[in-house]
Amino acid sequence: MQYDVVIGLEVHAELKTQTKCFCSCKNTYGDLPNSNCCPVCMGLPGALPVLNKFAVEQTVRAGLALGFEINKQALFERKNYFYPDLAKAYQISQLEKPICINGHLKVFDKEIPINRIHLEEDAGKLVHKDNVSLVDYNRAGVPLIELVTDALKQPHIESADEAIEFLTKLRQIYIYAGVADCIVEKGQMRADVNVSLKPKGSSEFGTKVEMKNIMGFKAVHRAITYEIQRQKEILDEGGVIEQETRKWDNDKGESYTLRTKENSEDYRYFPDPDLLMVNIDQKDIDRIKDSMPILPAQLKEKFMNEYGLSEYDSDVLLADKEVCDFFIACLEDYFKPKTVANWVITEVLARQKLEGKILVSKENLVWIIKAVDDKKVQRLAAKDLLSDIWGTTLSAEEQARKKDILADLSTDFVLEVIEKVVKEKSGVVEQFKREKDPKILNFLVGQVMKETRGKANAQAVLQKLTDMLK
Numbered sequence: 001m002q003y004d005v006v007i008g009l010e011v012h013a014e015l016k017t018q019t020k021c022f023c024s025c026k027n028t029y030g031d032l033p034n035s036n037c038c039p040v041c042m043g044l045p046g047a048l049p050v051l052n053k054f055a056v057e058q059t060v061r062a063g064l065a066l067g068f069e070i071n072k073q074a075l076f077e078r079k080n081y082f083y084p085d086l087a088k089a090y091q092i093s094q095l096e097k098p099i100c101i102n103g104h105l106k107v108f109d110k111e112i113p114i115n116r117i118h119l120e121e122d123a124g125k126l127v128h129k130d131n132v133s134l135v136d137y138n139r140a141g142v143p144l145i146e147l148v149t150d151a152l153k154q155p156h157i158e159s160a161d162e163a164i165e166f167l168t169k170l171r172q173i174y175i176y177a178g179v180a181d182c183i184v185e186k187g188q189m190r191a192d193v194n195v196s197l198k199p200k201g202s203s204e205f206g207t208k209v210e211m212k213n214i215m216g217f218k219a220v221h222r223a224i225t226y227e228i229q230r231q232k233e234i235l236d237e238g239g240v241i242e243q244e245t246r247k248w249d250n251d252k253g254e255s256y257t258l259r260t261k262e263n264s265e266d267y268r269y270f271p272d273p274d275l276l277m278v279n280i281d282q283k284d285i286d287r288i289k290d291s292m293p294i295l296p297a298q299l300k301e302k303f304m305n306e307y308g309l310s311e312y313d314s315d316v317l318l319a320d321k322e323v324c325d326f327f328i329a330c331l332e333d334y335f336k337p338k339t340v341a342n343w344v345i346t347e348v349l350a351r352q353k354l355e356g357k358i359l360v361s362k363e364n365l366v367w368i369i370k371a372v373d374d375k376k377v378q379r380l381a382a383k384d385l386l387s388d389i390w391g392t393t394l395s396a397e398e399q400a401r402k403k404d405i406l407a408d409l410s411t412d413f414v415l416e417v418i419e420k421v422v423k424e425k426s427g428v429v430e431q432f433k434r435e436k437d438p439k440i441l442n443f444l445v446g447q448v449m450k451e452t453r454g455k456a457n458a459q460a461v462l463q464k465l466t467d468m469l470k
């Protein structure tokens with residue numbers, strides 16, 4: 001039987017802020033366990049939360065970047081459940097009045113509707129070692145935004161590929177907007193997925209199965225593909241899909257039941273009596289809108305329409321903000337977008353991927369590109385030069401002089417060498433005049449290049465020789 005697939009995403013991203021969401025503990029990653037905690041984020045009796053205004057601002061910024069409406073009044077509620085990483089036994093979250101509603105994100109050629117973005121606090125982290133489990137509360141209270149797609153509206157996310165494209169685009173927008181770093185390996189961006197199948201063309205939705213514990217985009221792709229296949233097989237055999245939450249085991253490449261039939265009522269949400277209603281002024285929304293950094297979609301348009309880059313090159317540059325920023329910075333010094341893009345994509349990106357960071361200054365790269373354009377340095381020698389100075393404090397120009405690869409452009413000098421070669425190789429010259437074989441001419445060019453130790457411009461030498469031997 002043929003089925004329509006409907007995929008819903010819930011994406012959590014840790015906000016970039018100095019401090020946690022409801023206390024002044026530092027929001028950092030990798031510090032000594034339990035070193036950034038206080039009575040508020042540990043949930044000790046009598047401690048009162050104070051809302052971090054900047055966390056609200058960052059949530060609004062995320063919403064505006066994705067075309068959301070901003071609720072002028074937002075409410076914080078308690079989501080009650082027990083787990084060892086949640087000292088308070090409730091999480092401060094938002095249910096009824098989230099900060100952002102009704103957004104969208106373009107995935108391939110579909111505008112995927114997004115229901116909401118709400119602000120909540122993260123839980124601590126459990127570390128399992130041998131026979132013990134340890135808990136680190138440094139992450140408890142870190143501001144987190146949760147985005148939920150709207151599977152009730154068309155168009156839907158219908159495949160694993162579309163889900164990955166959605167997550168990739170979303171991550172890019174958060175990073176460019178300065179809202180979150182979204183380093184997936186650090187758990188700064190996490191996605192839960194729900195999948196349902198319905199007979200092709202049917203308007204009635206199938207039963208939703210949620211999947212949790214999916215680490216990384218590749219795992220999301222695998223988990224979705226697995227779940228679609230699992231449901232297909234059950235339905236094809238006339239079975240019934242049970243509403244449940246499944247846990248994805250990436251090592252085994254399969255999922256298993258975590259719990260069945262859970263919904264929001266089970267969490268006994270109620271307004272947090274310790275926190276006031278949040279009022280968001282239009283003038284604050286306008287200010288955040290006006291200060292929005294340039295976003296990937298706008299940059300892509302600029303790269304393609306103003307700079308004449310291909311769509312592929314634009315996408316490659318935009319995929320990594322460090323690379324994109326570096327490209328733009330280089331253009332400030334040398335506005336040759338296609339040439340610079342070429343160097344950044346082929347030479348800089350390959351090295352950055354290897355080292356995890358760009359280790360050359362824009363001044364040095366621009367010097368090298370210009371030197372090649374001005375025919376002062378041969379292309380191959382320039383690539384070696386880039387390797388030489390990569391990760392060092394050497395200057396490209398000094399290193400080029402030291403290596404003696406700078407072309408001597410004085411025509412007199414090159415001309416002298418050409419004349420010398422023509423005189424010395426008179427036999428070959430005569431042969432060329434008789435046979436007009438371009439191979440012989442190339443041999444003579446080679447001789448000149450050898451004499452000048454590769455510093456002459458081969459193209460110019462060829463031209464000169466052709467003229468001379470006519």
Ligand SMILES: [Zn+2]
Binds near residue numbers: 025
């Ligand atoms: Zn704290």
